[in-house]
Amino acid sequence: MTTQLSDTQSSAPRSLLGTDATIGNYSAALVRGVREYLGLVLVLVGMLIFFSFASKYFFSLKTFSTIANEIPALTVMAVGMTFVMIIGGIDLSVGSVLALCGGVLSLAMVTWQWGFIPAAALALSIGFLCGMVNGLISVIWSVPSFIVTLGMLEIARGSAYLATSSRTEYIGNAVAFISDPVIAGISPAFLIAILIVVAGQVILSYTVFGRHMIGIGTNEEAMRLAGIRIRPTKTAVFALLGLLSAVAASFQVSRLEAADPNAAAGMELQVIAAVVIGGTSLLGGRGSVINTFIGVLIISILEAGLAQIGASDPAKRIITGLVIVIAVIVDMYRNRTSAGKH
Secondary structure (H helix, E strand, O other), X not given: OOOOOOHHHOOOOHHHHOOOOOHHHHHHHHHHHHHHHHHHHHHHXXXXXXXXXXXXXXXXXXXXXXXXXXXXXHHHHHHHHHHHHHOOOOOOOXXXXXXXXXXXXXXXXXXXXXXHHHHHHHHHHHHHHHHHHHHHHHHHOOOOHHHHHHHHHHHHHHHHHHHOOOOOEEOOOOOHHHOOOOEOOEOHHHHHHHHHHHHHHHHHHHOHHHHHHHHHXXXXXXXXXXXXXXXXXXXXXXXXXXXXHHHHHHXXXXXXXXXXXXXXXXXXXXXXXXXHHOOOOOOOOOOOHHHHHHHHHHHHHHHHHHHHOOOOHHHHHHHHHHHHHHHHHHHHHHHHHHHHOO
């Protein structure tokens, strides 16, 4: 059986992808990946230059450290979302799961008087469970992940209100150490987020699990015929995103020193936007964690820069929306171009 794949999708094992996956495919994929990476970097540099001229306060250590300390939650969820979108899925519940895990963390620490470590372990378990449920329902009953996670969005948000009694729970300094600046104004949360980005890229590029994700997103039927167990891999990917949403909750609760049941409302759109801007295909089979992180930086710098030049909130939303739409159009054009070559 021969399976045709685009250049950017040929990073799965040759034994799984058929005889058409040649050395030339790998070389073309590498060249294209470098080109895409450099393109994102140029966009990022261009934004930095523009806002540096537009605002005399933008290019400063304070601005960059502030951005760095605000993006850990978005970053770690974007890593998990990259994996989910590579297998051809999507998760709309990440913001609500973050709010739920933050509420559980505050409930354990404030009401039950637990220490941070056991409370965090409980929150991580809840996030993992939410992701696991999303994955199991999606793969066992073949329900589109869009629908499953839309339901989880409401379930988790309602549970967050129950966990916090529908009010913001102040925790205080017991959690602040994660987000307190330690080196050049940078917090431990940012350093942990960078480690997760690196680990995510290593998993995607150099492990069997990563190759299976790419293969599933490229041609799930071919992977099944090759003897790969599809369901456990897809379920594990959703569970991992749930776990990372709980990690993001600990970052956000630490930064705010409180748990808010309304936290991260709409944040799932930012997460998906960062992943799409980073070049991960909406159709699955292609993606890069490093590029996703650059997408996070692009969104964050765009928002910070627009705020510093005095753009109104409606204007910021319109411009950010346009950037997302352009990224989607570029992704669809790239997919059609790749398909046309075959």
